[in-house]
Amino acid sequence: MAFPKRVRLVEVGPRDGLQNEPEPIETPTKLELIDRLGAAGLAYIEAASFVSPKWVPQMADHREVMTGLTRRDGVTYASLTPNLKGLEGALACGVEEVAVFGAASEAFSQKNINCSVAESLERFAPVLERAREAKVRVRGYVSCVLGCPYEGEIAPAKVAEVSKALFEMGCYEVSLGDTIGVGTPLKAKRMLEAVSREIPMDKLAAHFHDTYGQALTNLYAVLEEGIAVVDSSVAGLGGCPYAKGASGNVASEDVVYLLDGLGIETGIDLDALAATGTWITQTIGRPNRSKVGVALAAK
Numbered sequence: 001m002a003f004p005k006r007v008r009l010v011e012v013g014p015r016d017g018l019q020n021e022p023e024p025i026e027t028p029t030k031l032e033l034i035d036r037l038g039a040a041g042l043a044y045i046e047a048a049s050f051v052s053p054k055w056v057p058q059m060a061d062h063r064e065v066m067t068g069l070t071r072r073d074g075v076t077y078a079s080l081t082p083n084l085k086g087l088e089g090a091l092a093c094g095v096e097e098v099a100v101f102g103a104a105s106e107a108f109s110q111k112n113i114n115c116s117v118a119e120s121l122e123r124f125a126p127v128l129e130r131a132r133e134a135k136v137r138v139r140g141y142v143s144c145v146l147g148c149p150y151e152g153e154i155a156p157a158k159v160a161e162v163s164k165a166l167f168e169m170g171c172y173e174v175s176l177g178d179t180i181g182v183g184t185p186l187k188a189k190r191m192l193e194a195v196s197r198e199i200p201m202d203k204l205a206a207h208f209h210d211t212y213g214q215a216l217t218n219l220y221a222v223l224e225e226g227i228a229v230v231d232s233s234v235a236g237l238g239g240c241p242y243a244k245g246a247s248g249n250v251a252s253e254d255v256v257y258l259l260d261g262l263g264i265e266t267g268i269d270l271d272a273l274a275a276t277g278t279w280i281t282q283t284i285g286r287p288n289r290s291k292v293g294v295a296l297a298a299k
């Protein structure tokens, strides 16, 4: 299969990237980050997460973030909403899109959202129904698609089953999360093969973490299979609070550099994105995990 002509990046830095930071990050810093990302050409930014502040304290300012945004034309600002309470909170802030998040692993589902996979799907059904009423699109995540921190190997058939359930429930797109970054290209292709037998390829996204340094390679493999939506995080920020040791998402700068080299359009200004990565890592005192970002900053 040929590479797609254009790839849509879903920037998850302000949410996935920051949710695990141990020290509180000021809301104005988050707002500036979101604004800079929009200015760099990111057309889809996951800005906040309407989850319990007891579970993820770093996302407790979701309301302030979603109402404090300076909205840019053509940019979608999305939020995670694990249940109806989260959705109602997000709707009250004028959110344009939301995401529910399930898992292909029972143990991870319990640790992350305190319920089984089947219970999570039951919980998502009214979220999708209410979102439909409010004319808000819902994205679906499946975590642990290439391995689980608690269960180890995850069968591609399980990933396909949960993805299909989310898609049939009304998620317009299902994002496949290698939460702990353990995947390798062949594994990623096999998992995608199983999922794409149930869901059209153009309704799927790749959400790869870079814990084992395989994320770009895995992305290359799934781009070859026809994936055209990639989740990434500026400067490779991030990690999941319920996946110990998981490092950040693949860095947006590295993905854009790869795609530019393949002649795949993204609409993103790499220099502006890299400058944003330098700025946010300096501001929050974190290493920049984008090799491209570091190289461009050293020029």
Ligand SMILES: CC(C)(COP(=O)([O-])OP(=O)([O-])OC[C@H]1O[C@@H](n2cnc3c(N)ncnc32)[C@H](O)[C@@H]1OP(=O)([O-])[O-])[C@@H](O)C(=O)NCCC(=O)NCCSC(=O)C[C@@](C)(O)CC(=O)[O-]
Residues within 6 Å of the ligand: 016, 019, 049, 050, 051, 052, 053, 055, 056, 082, 083, 085, 086, 087, 101, 112, 113, 114, 141, 142, 143, 144, 177, 178, 179, 207, 239, 240, 241, 242
């Ligand atoms: C889902 C729950 C809420 C269930 O948590 P629970 O304890 O089972 O929920 P509950 O309904 O029994 O409520 C308990 C308390 O939470 C409150 N509550 C209930 N819901 C909300 C809400 N929406 N917003 C704010 N507060 C809420 C509720 O009001 C109550 O408050 P209390 O009476 O104790 O004061 C909890 O487990 C939770 O918030 N989990 C979030 C975990 C999380 O955010 N993980 C990281 C994101 S997922 C991820 O990173 C993976 C991904 C997407 O990036 C893909 C990948 O890489 O794999």
